[in-house]
Amino acid sequence: MITVNHIAKAYGTTSILKDVSFSLTSGACRSLLGASGSGKSTLLKILAGLERADRGSFLYDGEELISSPAEKRSVVYLSQDPLLFPHMSVYDNIGYGLRVRKMSTTEINKKVSNLAEQLELQDHMDKLPHQLSGGQRQRVNFGRSIIITPRMLLLDEPFASLDAVTRSKMQSLYQQVAETYNITSLFVTHDIREALVMGDTYGMLRRGTLSCYDTQAQFIKQPDSGIAEEISFWKSIEKNDRL
Amino acid sequence: MVGRVVTYLALAFVSLPLLAAILLSLTRSWFFPTILGPWTSQHYTDLWSGSGLVSSMLLSLGIASLISVTSTLIGGLISVALHYGKSSTSRLLALGYFPYAIAPVVLGSMLQYYFLRIGLFGSMGGVLLAQSFITIPFAVLIFSSFWSDHTTRLSAQARTLGASKKAILYGVIIPSARQWIILCSVQCFLISWLEFGLTRVIGAGEVRTLTVSIMALASQASIYEAAVACCLMLVPPVLLFLAQHKWISTPAHP
Numbered sequence: 001m002i003t004v005n006h007i008a009k010a011y012g013t014t015s016i017l018k019d020v021s022f023s024l025t026s027g028a029c030r031s032l033l034g035a036s037g038s039g040k041s042t043l044l045k046i047l048a049g050l051e052r053a054d055r056g057s058f059l060y061d062g063e064e065l066i067s068s069p070a071e072k073r074s075v076v077y078l079s080q081d082p083l084l085f086p087h088m089s090v091y092d093n094i095g096y097g098l099r100v101r102k103m104s105t106t107e108i109n110k111k112v113s114n115l116a117e118q119l120e121l122q123d124h125m126d127k128l129p130h131q132l133s134g135g136q137r138q139r140v141n142f143g144r145s146i147i148i149t150p151r152m153l154l155l156d157e158p159f160a161s162l163d164a165v166t167r168s169k170m171q172s173l174y175q176q177v178a179e180t181y182n183i184t185s186l187f188v189t190h191d192i193r194e195a196l197v198m199g200d201t202y203g204m205l206r207r208g209t210l211s212c213y214d215t216q217a218q219f220i221k222q223p224d225s226g227i228a229e230e231i232s233f234w235k236s237i238e239k240n241d242r243l
Numbered sequence: 244m245v246g247r248v249v250t251y252l253a254l255a256f257v258s259l260p261l262l263a264a265i266l267l268s269l270t271r272s273w274f275f276p277t278i279l280g281p282w283t284s285q286h287y288t289d290l291w292s293g294s295g296l297v298s299s300m301l302l303s304l305g306i307a308s309l310i311s312v313t314s315t316l317i318g319g320l321i322s323v324a325l326h327y328g329k330s331s332t333s334r335l336l337a338l339g340y341f342p343y344a345i346a347p348v349v350l351g352s353m354l355q356y357y358f359l360r361i362g363l364f365g366s367m368g369g370v371l372l373a374q375s376f377i378t379i380p381f382a383v384l385i386f387s388s389f390w391s392d393h394t395t396r397l398s399a400q401a402r403t404l405g406a407s408k409k410a411i412l413y414g415v416i417i418p419s420a421r422q423w424i425i426l427c428s429v430q431c432f433l434i435s436w437l438e439f440g441l442t443r444v445i446g447a448g449e450v451r452t453l454t455v456s457i458m459a460l461a462s463q464a465s466i467y468e469a470a471v472a473c474c475l476m477l478v479p480p481v482l483l484f485l486a487q488h489k490w491i492s493t494p495a496h497p
Contacts, residue, residue: 048399049402049403050399050402050403069402070399070402071402071403071407073403074405075403076404077399077403079396081396083393083396083397083400085397085401085414085418086419087419087421088418096401096414097404097405100405100410100414101405145404148404148405
């Protein structure tokens with residue numbers, strides 16, 4: 001169980017996050033929407049340990065993580081740019097988190113091979129990142145993050161740079177793998193449809209303040225969720241087609 | 244047509260001096276108007292009989308190798324400190340161009356007083372220190388182009404995956420900087436290998452590197468020996484350029 005309580009962050013006199021609180025059950029995914037500059041990335045970086053919060057707490061099964069260094073949290077931040085290690089093969093990239101945990105080569109080999117098969121990367125294991133497509137790179141990134149079974153995965157618009165077809169495939173693939181490994185995640189996106197597809201629960205960050213919705217119905221009802229506009233857009237397209 | 248002319252001019256520009264040095268090193272008793280003198284390999288066999296060129300070459304190799312390793316290491320460490328430091332790096336980096344604004348021989352003259360005072364004038368230690376005044380800022384400038392937002396984010400990614408600072412340095416940063424390390428060490432080696440003015444002034448003729456020996460031979464009108472020395476001078480740079488091309492053929496960033 002993840003519990004985030006009263007997180008606040010300001011840069012100088014500019015307040016970025018104000019009293020952000022939410023909880024997330026094990027294996028669940030909360031979609032997080034918000035306009036640019038609403039503080040989404042700052043929140044993810046604070047949870048990952050890459051930024052310090054001015055106040056607040058971040059509990060994992062009651063254990064306080066807010067003051068732990070990033071390398072001890074087991075909370076992985078996954079950005080839009082896959083950030084693969086350029087000098088490492090696909091195999092080495094996926095197994096990186098296990099190697100730094102000093103796991104035995106046999107065990108690493110077994111885990112990497114299993115996961116690579118699930119991510120359909122088994123034929124690319126010796127390739128370097130620059131030899132992969134955007135979708136393949138993002139799959140390696142997932143593999144590298146998931147293989148260590150993190151306490152929480154923070155996804156910062158991971159599919160934003162992919163085309164519509166690849167994006168859709170990646171969403172399904174991620175959901176399958178996340179379910180298999182029981183991954184708890186916070187999924188930041190600008191795409192309402194993606195938010196609805198990926199999330200079990202939802203959140204909307206408005207100028208540093210987070211509103212949480214536990215069901216799709218609650219989320220859709222929000223006037224500024226953008227869903228009403230989306231529905232009316234598709235209805236107008238359908239109407240034009242009929243005419 | 245213009246492109247072809249430029250290509251031929253460039254080829255002539257590179258090959259004619261090389262050709263002259265190679266031909267002169269393999270002839271003897273050359274007098275105008277003959278095109279070429281009689282062929283001989285005598286100048287090369289004389290290298291091993293006390294001409295001093297071999298020892299000059301070994302000395303140059305030693306100095307250049309030491310400069311290459313230490314400057315790359317120190318320059319790399321300074322660039323890390325600048326990247327993670329709080330101070331304004333652009334101003335400090337601008338200082339790195341200082342040695343290039345002054346001719347080496349002038350820089351040598353400016354440093355001479357201090358080197359005399361600390362007892363390093365006319366010594367190999369003095370030459371090494373003086374050359375470092377040029378190569379370390381150069382190394383810092385080269386490494387400054389490595390540090391970017393991408394490098395910072397790559398390190399952050401490794402941290403969230405559980406890597407310690409040491410693991411990030413050895414497993415991520417250094418291997419990612421491979422191209423910069425190779426480029427820097429090769430360039431620092433070449434700067435030192437080809438350095439004359441500063442070495443001549445600070446070394447005071449006591450430290451006879453290959454460039455100092457070539458100038459001495461040329462001023463003594465020993466053109467054949469000078470040509471042999473020039474050919475020796477060419478060997479490491481050619482080998483390094485070939486090796487560098489092979490080593491850094493793999494891209495470091497996706």
